[in-house]
Amino acid sequence: MNRDTNEVFDSGTARSVMEQACADAGLPSQGARLVSLGENAVFALDGPGVVVRVGRDAALLERAWREVRVASWLADEGVPAVRPADGAPEPTLVDGRPVTFWRRLPDPVRPAGGADLAGLLRRVHALGRPPFPLPPRDLLSGVERWLAAAEGHIDPADADYLARRRDAFAEKAGALAPLLPTGPVHGDALLRNVHIGPDGPVLVDLETFADDMREHDLVVMWLMRDRYGMPEEEYRAFTRTYGWDVAEWEGAAVLRGARETASAAWVAQHTPGNPQALAEFERRVASLRDGDPSVRWRPF
Numbered sequence: 001m002n003r004d005t006n007e008v009f010d011s012g013t014a015r016s017v018m019e020q021a022c023a024d025a026g027l028p029s030q031g032a033r034l035v036s037l038g039e040n041a042v043f044a045l046d047g048p049g050v051v052v053r054v055g056r057d058a059a060l061l062e063r064a065w066r067e068v069r070v071a072s073w074l075a076d077e078g079v080p081a082v083r084p085a086d087g088a089p090e091p092t093l094v095d096g097r098p099v100t101f102w103r104r105l106p107d108p109v110r111p112a113g114g115a116d117l118a119g120l121l122r123r124v125h126a127l128g129r130p131p132f133p134l135p136p137r138d139l140l141s142g143v144e145r146w147l148a149a150a151e152g153h154i155d156p157a158d159a160d161y162l163a164r165r166r167d168a169f170a171e172k173a174g175a176l177a178p179l180l181p182t183g184p185v186h187g188d189a190l191l192r193n194v195h196i197g198p199d200g201p202v203l204v205d206l207e208t209f210a211d212d213m214r215e216h217d218l219v220v221m222w223l224m225r226d227r228y229g230m231p232e233e234e235y236r237a238f239t240r241t242y243g244w245d246v247a248e249w250e251g252a253a254v255l256r257g258a259r260e261t262a263s264a265a266w267v268a269q270h271t272p273g274n275p276q277a278l279a280e281f282e283r284r285v286a287s288l289r290d291g292d293p294s295v296r297w298r299p300f
Contacts (some may be wrong), residue, residue, distance in 0.1 A: 009041075014034075021052060039056060039207075051085075055097055056097070058097070079120070105197055114236060118242040128183070137213070145249035147162060157283070179215065179251075185214055187208030215252065227263075
């Protein structure tokens with residue numbers, strides 16, 4: 001019987017799902033280590049070289065299927081990216097949560113830098129379209145779900161503000177004319193989504209792959225510099241390696257505004273039982289209300 005997926009998605013809930021999924025797949029879960037907890041909970045199994053990803057709710061199953069297909073396609077295209085675990089079961093729901101199994105990457109040899117990310121994006125952006133459909137990169141599609149998960153834990157006025165801001169930026173983004181050719185994009189091109197192993201940079205977290213403006217992938221680092229305090233030299237390394245600075249494009253501010261809206265709403269889902277998340281959510285919303293781009297946001 002599936003549990004109510006409106007309950008808080010925490011490490012205990014995710015671990016219970018992971019253990020059941022591993023039992024169903026014949027994999028040992030004892031000693032599994034929680035690597036991260038965000039839109040997904042990621043567990044590294046102790047021994048078999050497998051990573052298990054548990055999604056927040058059943059609505060993400062379709063995205064999990066697409067992520068596995070994208071990973072296999074990138075392997076065929078020779079793009080360094082995370083791969084599904086050998087012999088892994090198909091993406092499935094366990095207690096109402098989507099579960100996927102992945103090859104465990106070797107320990108990183110150093111942190112990822114802007115040039116590493118730009119090099120991978122150049123390879124992705126040089127690809128033609130895959131033999132299966134990719135959705136458009138709707139940055140704002142999760143806003144309603146994230147705010148709903150925080151109902152009763154955030155100020156309703158803040159939720160209403162972000163919903164109105166979402167609608168305004170969705171309309172503006174729909175009217176943009178891209179400068180670069182459209183095609184496959186990663187969709188969440190953060191430094192944390194690059195793993196530097198002994199064989200070089202590898203792209204991870206493929207769940208937001210889309211078919212859209214390549215500018216989506218470039219605005220992220222611009223925002224990282226201005227909102228999260230990423231060093232200027234890191235941003236310059238990124239733009240030099242990619243060969244273009246998206247901030248020069250007149251539509252960049254619209255994509256940035258859409259992403260800021262989504263990033264503020266994303267934190268909301270973590271606010272139940274988490275005072276740090278609530279404080280960060282309120283900081284982000286206040287800075288958007290005030291139109292103050294100088295306010296630094298804290299990674300969450």
